[in-house]
Amino acid sequence: MQNANATRPEHGPADHPKVARGKTGVLLANLGTPDSYTYWPMRRYLNQFLSDKRVIDYPAWKWQPILQAIILTKRPFSSGEAYKSIWNHDIDESPLLTITKAQTARIEETLAEAFGSDVMVDFCMRYGNPSTESKVREMVAAGCERILFFPLYPQYGGATTATANDEFFRALMKEKWQPAARTVAAYYDNPGYIEALAQSIETAYGAMEEKPEKLVVSYHGMPIRYLEEGDPYHCHCMKNTRLLKERLGWDDTQLVTTFQSQFGPEEWLQPYTVEEVARLAREEGKTRIAVIAPAFSADCIETLEEINEEIKESFEEAGGEDFTYIPCLNDDDAHIVALSDIIKDNLKGWIG
Structure with a gap:
């Protein structure tokens, strides 16, 4: 069956057979969902x-x-x-899947305005469905001669960005004719991303009668050993917080960086979020705090359940009274603009 993108070459003779026009794929990647x-x-x-x-x-x-x-x-x-x-029971899927679909649709609209039909946008998951391999196969079958792979992790981590890239390259290994490939680097210091984060905080604070006494900037945790072995994740998180603080015009007393989701017997990056929120209430007498999670591009089990239930409970049991979770950027306008601009920058030389 002839490819729908097939056209006669611009300078070819009238009887020249139509050939497939090369497309560029943009494949967004997130952690995954059962x-x-x-x-x-x-x-x-x-x-x-x-x-x-x-x-x-x-x-x-x-x-x-x-x-x-x-x-x-x-x-x-x-x-x-x-x-x-x-769970999103109405459509029987996890919130992460629902949100990633929405992000993809909006980014697709933005890129279509800039590049027309030359760019194909889709998403995959590192674990679960839709798999990275299946989406790479679809893009190649659709005529994508180039694929930009975008792990949606602002800070680089071996257990997040690197494993997503690993799976992408494994998928390419199975293609007889591999497309050209690029991966998007960590974007924790991207001005558009920092602006989107800051705006989300300002919007949340602006809707409150009483402002939180402390903002807890909670990142996903990682064993300290990984940092000692050269993983830059911790450094990216700390700089992310600093840039956010500078954009907000705050000082060090107004926010604290913490780490959540510890697993196993090893010592992880500290302070632990679940312990720090309790300490703020018990030792510093903070009764109003807000928590934001910049390591996640979309709300998921670690934010909607762990932060908004377990960590909230830890704060309240220690004497805290007013706990506010500031949602992930999800498909917020400023976030979509930031992600789309990052994609456009990474497509330079290929298209546009």
Whole structure:
């Protein structure tokens, strides 16, 4: 079947056969989502996630027996309950999937205005569906001769950005005719991204009668060992907070950087969010705080359940009274503009 993009070359003779016109693909990537919060879908998802050597780098002979025999017999139940509490039941999917679809649609509209039909925009997940491999295959089949791969993680991390890139390159390995490929670098210091974050805080604070006494800037955690082995994630997080503070015109007393989602026996980046919010209430007498999570481009289990339920509970049990979670940037206008501008910049030399 002839490719729908096939046209006669501009300088070819009248009888020249039509040839496929090369398209450029933009593939957005996020962490992933289970297909359901029930046991077996949760187990499949967790098995894929926790078997990733970028996430848990223990030797397989040591880690897999623990994972298969202990963790995956219990954790699908507890994680499933957490997912069930935030699930988008109306359309039977996780909030992360719903939001990523919305982001993709809006970015697609923005790029179509700039480049017409020359750019194909889609999204994939590192774990779960839609898989990276399936979306790379679709783009190649659609005539994409170039693919820009965009991991939606503002700060670089081996367990996030790197493993997403790994999966993208593994998918390319299966293509007979590989498209040209680029990956988007971390964008924690991008002015548009910082502006979008700042605006979200200003909007949230502007709607409050009483302003929070402290803003907790909570990032996903990481074992300290990874930092010592050369992962720049911690440095990116700290600079992200500094740039945000400078844009807001605040001083160090008005916000604190913390880390959440610890897993396993190792020491992780500190202070831990769940402990810091309790300390703010118990030791500093803070009764009003707000929490924002710049490491996540879309609200997910770590924000909607962990922050807005577990971490909130820790603050309130320690004496806190007013807890505000400031949502991720999601498909906010300023966020879509920032992401689209980053994409346009990375497409230079290919298109536009």
